[in-house]
Amino acid sequence: MQQPETPKRNHQQIPYRRSTALWKGSLCFLFLLLCVSLLWIIVDGQAERLETIYYSIAAVLGMWLIGPLFFMFLSRLTRTPAVLLSWDDESISTGKRRIPWSRIRKIEHASPARSKWLLSASPMIVLFLKDGTRSHIQTDHLFNKKELNQAVTLLQETLQEQQQNG
Structure with missing residues (x-):
């Protein structure tokens, strides 16, 4: 007896290279080591009064701006699998969320300016949903x-194909 055919799911994904996360994370780590070195120079008493001010400001700002990037790259480096997002005939999956194709109106990419805390905001893929909201x-x-x-x-x-088929 023959089993009924199940519809094939067109599963695709957009992977990223772990090597990119590794070298960018390594650069961030080296910069953070420099910041810690500046703080150590202050604590050890090797800096003069004016240098103490400059070094402490540089160290704190460096850690503030680069620290989140380091942890972002570290989390991407350790994530398994190394996939930004995947999709099938039904929906897009970002790992945590699944958004059905039928809810998506259009897809674009955006390069935001700095965040309100002066942290680096990465480019993003924006899904404009039919209910007027956006998913980044x-x-x-x-x-x-x-x-x-x-x-x-x-x-x-893929969205255009899904809209034509749906």
């Missing part, structure tokens, strides 16, 4: 401009 998918600085454009174009083409 952070790329965490893991793609260059060409790779990001290719990913957005692929998602836009």
Whole structure:
């Protein structure tokens, strides 16, 4: 007896390179070591009064701006699998969320300015939903401009196919 065919699910994904997260995370780590070294110079008493002010400001600002990037790259480096998002015929999945194609109106990419806390805001893929809301998918600085454009174009083409088939 033959089993009924199950419909094939067109499963695709947009992976990122762990090596990108590794080298960017390593650069952040080296910078954080420099900040800690500046603080150590102050604590050890090797800095003069004026240098103490400069070193402490530089160390705190360096940790404030680079620290979150380091942990972002570290989390991407340890994440398994190394996939930014995936999708099938039903929905897009970002790991935590699943958004059905039927709810998505259009897809674009955005490059926001700095956040309100002066932290680096990474380029993102924006899903404009039919209810007027938006869903942002952070790329965490893991793609260059060409790779990001290719990913957005692929998602836009897939959305167009889903809208035609649905």
